[in-house]
Amino acid sequence: MSEFFDVHEQGELYEADGSAPTTMVRVNSSNFAVEPGSNFVATVTSFAEKASFGKFKVYLNGAEISGALSAPEFIAEGSKIEIRPYDVAG
Amino acid sequence: MAEDITKKAEKEIKYIYEKVHSVDLDKIETEGVTLRAGNKVMRLSVIDAGQSIEDEIREEFRALLNKRLLQIMEDVNEKISGMSMFVSNVKNDYDKKERELNKKLDNARVMPEINYDHARNGLSIAKGSSRDSIVWFVRGIYAPKTVDFKPIETKFAQKLITDIIFQIDTVGNKITNLSTHKVIGLDYFSHYHQNNPDCWNKFKWDTTWKRPEDIIKIARDAEAVLENINSSSIAKHSPAKLPHFDTVRNHINTSPSNKKSEKIRKEMLRTGISTDMRVSDDIWQT
Numbered sequence: 108m109s110e111f112f113d114v115h116e117q118g119e120l121y122e123a124d125g126s127a128p129t130t131m132v133r134v135n136s137s138n139f140a141v142e143p144g145s146n147f148v149a150t151v152t153s154f155a156e157k158a159s160f161g162k163f164k165v166y167l168n169g170a171e172i173s174g175a176l177s178a179p180e181f182i183a184e185g186s187k188i189e190i191r192p193y194d195v196a197g
Numbered sequence: 198m199a200e201d202i203t204k205k206a207e208k209e210i211k212y213i214y215e216k217v218h219s220v221d222l223d224k225i226e227t228e229g230v231t232l233r234a235g236n237k238v239m240r241l242s243v244i245d246a247g248q249s250i251e252d253e254i255r256e257e258f259r260a261l262l263n264k265r266l267l268q269i270m271e272d273v274n275e276k277i278s279g280m281s282m283f284v285s286n287v288k289n290d291y292d293k294k295e296r297e298l299n300k301k302l303d304n305a306r307v308m309p310e311i312n313y314d315h316a317r318n319g320l321s322i323a324k325g326s327s328r329d330s331i332v333w334f335v336r337g338i339y340a341p342k343t344v345d346f347k348p349i350e351t352k353f354a355q356k357l358i359t360d361i362i363f364q365i366d367t368v369g370n371k372i373t374n375l376s377t378h379k380v381i382g383l384d385y386f387s388h389y390h391q392n393n394p395d396c397w398n399k400f401k402w403d404t405t406w407k408r409p410e411d412i413i414k415i416a417r418d419a420e421a422v423l424e425n426i427n428s429s430s431i432a433k434h435s436p437a438k439l440p441h442f443d444t445v446r447n448h449i450n451t452s453p454s455n456k457k458s459e460k461i462r463k464e465m466l467r468t469g470i471s472t473d474m475r476v477s478d479d480i481w482q483t
Contacts, residue, residue, distance in 0.1 A: 159348040162421035174479040194400040196390040197430025
């Protein structure tokens with residue numbers, strides 16, 4: 108379960124009123140607005156690539172999506188998507 | 198049980214002895230001694246007061262009968278003893294085999310059903326050293342791509358890729374250990390977070406398993422964890438057959454234009470593994 112939606116950290120992109128964007132992707136503590144109706148897997152993968160994640164975890168509205176096959180085809184309006192890397196070893 | 202058979206045999210012998218001893222010549226009554234000559238029967242009468250002819254004959258038969266009875270009893274005793282020993286030996290063999298079988302059953306473990314799809318995903322198993330313990334092996338790759346989530350130059354990262362085995366130990370449904378090993382010989386695989394065994398830091402896996410898929414998932418998660426090198430907690434700066442960590446750090450990609458991921462070409466892999474061949478429907482990757 109993602110903890111993101113209970114935490115209001117400063118993100119990269121915010122709405123005019125200072126709130127988090129309605130439909131958004133969160134990566135590395137930054138929020139990015141995304142267009143509802145965009146391809147879910149392509150969008151998520153693109154953000155993960157930009158963040159240099161090889162393998163990563165995806166949460167949609169707080170619930171983990173186990174893999175690309177389990178993901179919805181399109182991003183619904185109001186979706187809160189979080190992309191997180193795996194834990195670190197060491 | 199063998200003792201019971203012996204006692205029963207002794208009882209049977211005693212019974213037969215009693216029957217044999219019950220044969221008493223004195224209880225056999227005759228109507229005097231007669232002499233037949235053709236169709237004439239002549240009854241003998243005592244003239245002298247000494248032992249009668251009948252008594253003399255009875256005594257002679259008694260001696261012969263006792264001798265014969267003794268012989269019969271010895272034969273019976275010998276036969277029953279032999280039979281008793283035979284049955285005892287059969288019983289002892291049976292008991293020994295039953296004990297061996299029970300011992301085998303005690304040591305037997307119900308192994309999980311591993312099918313072809315599991316094998317395709319690199320899963321194999323071995324019996325553990327203790328009862329109910331299983332050692333699971335999942336083939337995987339060590340392929341670090343980032344240092345502190347900063348990308349390593351793609352071509353340099355490709356040189357780090359190594360074929361490894363993830364070993365997962367279970368006792369019953371409990372997962373007791375996760376470690377990385379060399380494919381040949383199963384020694385610990387030397388990498389930047391290997392301290393015999395591996396240092397997993399914050400990475401926690403499920404403590405129980407129900408299906409072989411659960412084991413495969415843990416291995417795949419561990420594989421994903423090892424894609425990032427955590428510079429703040431390096432266990433080995435110069436692991437065997439991998440570059441010194443400082444060298445890796447010198448190949449961190451700082452140019453944004455080079456960030457796009459490239460497909461790893463088979464001919465550039467050190468171990469002959471192609472990531473394209475991996476089954477990974479349940480994991481997100483770029």
